[in-house]
Amino acid sequence: MNLSTLLFILLSVVAVGSAIMMLLSKKPVNSILWLIVVFFSISGHYVLLNAQFLAVVNIIVYAGAIMVLFLFVVMLMNLNAETEPAKNYRLHLIGIISGGSLLLVLLSAVMTTNLQQPVMLKIGDAGLINKLGKTLFENYVLPFEISSVLFLSAMIGAVIIGKRD
Amino acid sequence: MFLTIDLALIIEKLVLIIVVVMASLVIAMYTTFAERKVAAILQDRRGPNRAGPFGILQPLADGLKLFFKEEIIPAFSSKALFVLGPGLAMLTAIMTSAVIPWGDKVHFFGRDISLQIADINIGILYIFGVVSLGVYGIMIGAWASNNKFSLIGGLRAASQIISYELAMGISLIALLMVTGTLSLKEMVEQQQHGYWNIVKQPLGFLIFIICAFAECNRTPFDLPEAENELIGGYHTEYSSMKLGFYLFSEYINMFISSAVMATLFFGGYDVPFFNEAAHADWGNWLALIGIVALMAKVIFFIFLFMWVRWTIPRFRYDQLMHLGWRILIPLALFNMLATGGAILFFNK
Structure with a gap:
């Protein structure tokens, strides 16, 4: 042990x-x-x-x-x-x-x-940051970018909902 | 049950933790004294000078006073959380000290001892994480007090800390892009060989120091305890040493964030215009010189904190939010973009 x-x-x-x-x-x-x-x-x-x-x-x-x-x-x-x-x-x-x-x-x-x-x-x-960054930006660029667009749209959505009243 | 644990390492780290925490507490204690002295000098007064020669026993007297005061826990508060609040504030204030490299290696008992509690390769993210936890102590204490003014103070503190965290994070990202490492130790070593990061990131440093003032709830950002609007702010209901913990954690925060600023932007334990590598035979003395250099930088920043406090009046709340969201965040984003462009331009 x-x-x-x-x-x-x-x-x-x-x-x-x-x-x-x-x-x-x-x-x-x-x-x-x-x-x-x-x-x-x-x-x-x-x-x-x-x-x-x-x-x-x-x-x-x-x-x-x-x-x-x-x-x-x-x-x-x-x-x-x-x-x-x-x-x-x-x-x-x-x-x-x-x-x-x-x-x-x-x-x-x-x-x-x-x-x-x-x-x-x-x-x-695999969990160290440089390894993770390389994996994200070499093998999974497209999903990463798409999810960041998703985040951006969620942020804009929050601003719009907050402005309504 | 058989345990295979490197005992020497654990003892070494334990001693280091105790020394760092005790040093933080003692320095914070004397920072309260220094604050009153600096305030006195700036306002052309004498300051505390009764307890001991030049009043240097004043912090001890203050501490004793707080300990002997009657402790009051409001009847309709939730007691466990009321006690937890100041403890958490203190804990999150001290936790950051774990990743700061206080000096180079020292050699004792045949072992090379690094003067850094944990050299993790995510040092900056750790600092960012602990800073984001700093809000809990204030919020929990404020809510548990069951007092309107406390709650307003707590909510102010929370929204202020959340607002300034963002700009702080973005200014740190620009710094990361320049240094290419997250480890504070490596950053200091880079600055020993080259220029200090302040030369490469002047705007980033300006944003960082403003956000550090806001995160420490220091004037001009001390809205959470604005006494003319909120009685005493988030710690209105606190008395005795619990109040002392809240006040004290502010000074520890000040000390630690000064150390972080010195490490990130001003070379940490690097002595300016002095080649450490050429004097490697000095051994432990070299490490000691490094510690002294770091402390000198830290003391300068603490003085800056006080200087600003006794010079600039408090912001209005809308000004505070305006500065955070409309000025600092766009500025930090611009800084990040400019840094990226500069890196692209110079390292083709």
């Missing part, structure tokens, strides 16, 4: 534990904070897999931007456990169906992986 394995176990426990806490929290603000902890532990996993770029971008984008926005909305609307509307039966059913189908997809992905070949920790340079 080496340090990487120990860290892996620790991070996994933190990730799963805080994901459960996120679901169980009554207050929306607490849920968001637990979700941030989940993102951090997932970033830790990325670092263990030597994908440092992915790890830090995960933190910048999710923990640093999207979650701040979530927190912003929850704080401004002053959402609390008391103000939460009662969920109806139909919403429960839809939630169960969509969650169940996601579980099926994940399960099938787990079943088809080759368990004989464990995850290689701390080796491989």
Whole structure:
């Protein structure tokens, strides 16, 4: 048992534990904070897999931007456990169906992986930034550019929607 | 259970972390003192001079005062988050220090010890990530206070930090294009051999320093704690050492962002007009000279922070947003474009 394995176990426990806490929290603000902890532990996993770029971008984008926005909305609307509307039966059913189908997809992905070949920790340079950049701009230029156009149109769309009122 | 862990490395890094954090705290402590002295000099006063010779024990007295004050937690606040807020503010302030190269290698006990806690090859992105987390401490504390003025202060802080992060990121991208590396250590080594990055990126530095002022909530960008509009801003409800943590994290932020600016644009631990490679036989003394050089640059930037604070009045909120979105971001984009053009033109 080496340090990487120990860290892996620790991070996994933190990730799963805080994901459960996120679901169980009554207050929306607490849920968001637990979700941030989940993102951090997932970033830790990325670092263990030597994908440092992915790890830090995960933190910048999710923990640093999207979650701040979530927190912003929850704080401004002053959402609390008391103000939460009662969920109806139909919403429960839809939630169960969509969650169940996601579980099926994940399960099938787990079943088809080759368990004989464990995850290689701390080796491989596929996640390092220069390798990633070369791959993106040599093999996947077109998809990359198309997705950036998509981002641009989303940004313009946000500006237009914001200007309407 | 058998653990294969390089103990010496862990001890080495642990000692380095403790030293860096303690140094950050002590320097931040004396920055509060320096702030009052600089303010006094600029306003033609004497400043604190009662505690100890020239008042140098003043920060200790301030700290003791904060510790012995009565601690009040508002009745209708969420207590866990109320306590978490100042802690997070402190944590995110200190975290950046992990990737700053404080000096060259030193040689102790037969080991080459790098004076950088983590030389990761994404150093700048790490700084950017931690800066984007800085908003949590303020927002959580402000919201948990259950006070309108605190909340307004917190929201101001959040929107200010988000707005200036963008321009800061874009100015850093232009710097990356020039240096071609994300590692701060490599950047310093490049600047030791060539020119400092300020020569190559003057506009980028100007944008970066303005954004650094905004990210540290320093005047002229201290809208989150504008006392004539918001009582005390996001920390209105805080008392005792929790208030101290918020005030203190501002000074640590100042110290760390000064160190980042010195490293990125002013050669880090490089001594100007001095060829380090020619004096490699000086050993640890060379590293010490480097640390002193870095600290001198950091102290200059801290002084600049104070100088500006006691010279320029606070912006209005719409002016702040106008400066961030309408001036700095287009300017940063232009800088990025011009840098790209220059690289294309000179390295055909």
